[in-house]
Each structure stands twice: as structure tokens, then as C-alpha cells.
Amino acid sequence: MLATMEIVDILDHAEELGQLVLQSEEMEEFRRLKQIMDQDQEAQQLIQRFNKIKSAYEEVERFGRYHPDYSQIMKDIRAAKREMDMHETIAAYKVAETSLQRFLDEISKIMAFSVSKNIKVPLDGAALTDTGCSCGSGGGCGCKVS
Numbered sequence: 001m002l003a004t005m006e007i008v009d010i011l012d013h014a015e016e017l018g019q020l021v022l023q024s025e026e027m028e029e030f031r032r033l034k035q036i037m038d039q040d041q042e043a044q045q046l047i048q049r050f051n052k053i054k055s056a057y058e059e060v061e062r063f064g065r066y067h068p069d070y071s072q073i074m075k076d077i078r079a080a081k082r083e084m085d086m087h088e089t090i091a092a093y094k095v096a097e098t099s100l101q102r103f104l105d106e107i108s109k110i111m112a113f114s115v116s117k118n119i120k121v122p123l124d125g126a127a128l129t130d131t132g133c134s135c136g137s138g139g140g141c142g143c144k145v146s
Contacts, residue, residue, distance in 0.1 A: 043087050
């Protein structure tokens with residue numbers, strides 16, 4: 001592909017936008033809280049415990065309710081997730097992560113809609129979800145896209 005000045009200009013703007021995101025308050029807060037969480041021994045133990053139970057859960061999930069340990073693993077994983085999510089450091093990190101995701105979603109939305117209002121934009125960090133309409137018009141029929 002031949003690089004035109006327009007493409008080079010777009011790449012320069014994309015790089016500049018990337019740098020602005022990396023220097024944003026949302027990213028700084030996310031990094032700060034991630035570092036705190038990474039250094040919190042109790043939080044790391046909870047995460048490791050959850051991951052260990054999650055591995056067992058994935059094995060049980062293959063067989064579903066027919067696995068002999070299904071009920072116990074389901075209880076254990078819910079309890080471990082709840083305990084992990086309620087830990088102060090982990091909860092603060094997850095709030096910062098959600099804030100950063102909203103920030104990135106908003107940037108994606110602005111960029112997409114600057115090209116066309118018919119572009120579907122995944123929001124809340126999710127891939128495109130079923131909007132109840134499979135028209136593929138990007139909201140042209142009146143269905144809710146974003």
C-alpha cells in the first residue's frame with residue numbers, strides 16, 4: 001500500500017490521541033490503583049484463590065450439573081468472587097478500570113460518529129450486542145444501536 005500524506009497525517013493524529021489517552025487522568029488513576037493492588041498481599045492472595053477455584057470451575061463446567069462437584073464448586077466460586085470484589089483495594093481498582101473503559105468508549109463513539117452516524121459502536125466495553133433488531137442498518141430503522 002502506498003502511503004499518502006493523508007494516511008501519514010491520520011497516523012500522526014492517531015499517535016497523538018494515543019499519547020493523550022496515556023497521559024489522561026483516567027489512565028493515571030488506573031495505573032496508580034493497579035500498582036497499589038499489585039502490592040497488596042491480601043488482595044493478591046484473594047486473586048490467586050479465585051483463579052485457583054476458577055480453574056476447578058472451568059473443569060466442572062465442561063460437564064455441567066452432571067459433575068459430582070458441581071454444587072460445591074459453584075458455591076465456592078461465588079463466595080471467592082464476592083470476597084475478592086468486596087476487598088477495598090480490588091474494588092477501587094475495578095472502579096478505576098470501569099472509568100477508563102467509559103473514557104475509551106466515549107472516544108470510540110466520537111471517532112465513529114465523526115465518520116458516520118450509522119456506525120455501530122460497542123459501549124460499556126462490550127462487543128456489539130443484540131439490539132433486538134437484526135436489520136444491520138446501524139439504527140436506520142429506529143432501533144437502538146448505542
